[in-house]
Amino acid sequence: MQLYTDAATTPDNQRSAAGILIIDQGQQHQFKQVLPDSDNHTAEFLAAIAGFKTLLDSYGPQVSVFFYTDSQIVAESVAKGYSKTFSVELATLLHLQDQCQLVITQWIAESDNHGAHQLAQQGLHLSD
Template sequence: MQLYTDAATSPTDQHSAAGILLVNDGQQHQFKQILPTSDNHTAEFLAAIAGFKTLLDQFGPNQAVFFFTDSKIVAESVSKAYSKNFAVELQTLLHLQDQCQVVITRWIPESQNHGAHQLAQQGLHL
């Protein structure tokens, strides 16, 4: 299972949305979701949380997951299991990841996260 997440935040009003792309057995499942008003870093954590909630709701626990994010702060925080400024969001994310069999988190450049990025942009206009 591959999970790609991204957040988009409108600079004018701080509205945010998540783009979630799940790839399972070659099949793509696309989701977009409005997030609480926040700054972009918080929105990236909230998008990752939404992604894992969606994965667990759609496919159940005990999945082996490759998690891709273009947010360095999310990827590094998960890797270290520590974040000074996003401790609550990180703990929520780690709790969701613990329900999976294994999670391998990878940072990818924005250019390789186009699907989730497009979904997040579309989510801003819901």
């Protein structure tokens, strides 16, 4: 199973949204969700959290997942298990990941995260 997440934030008012793309046996499942207003880095963590909540709600615990993010701070924080600035968000994300059988986190270039990015952009317009 593959999970792609991305966040979009409007700089002038910090409105944020998440794009979540789950690929299960070749089938794509697309989700977009309004997030609390925040800066982009916080929104990336919140998008990852929303992605894992959606994954666990849809497929239950004990799934194995490749998690892809274009946020270096999310990928590095997960790898280290530490973040000074985003400790609360990281703890929530790691708790969700612990419910999975296996999680392999991979940073990818923004250009390789197009599906989740488009969904996040669409999510910004959900609260219009």
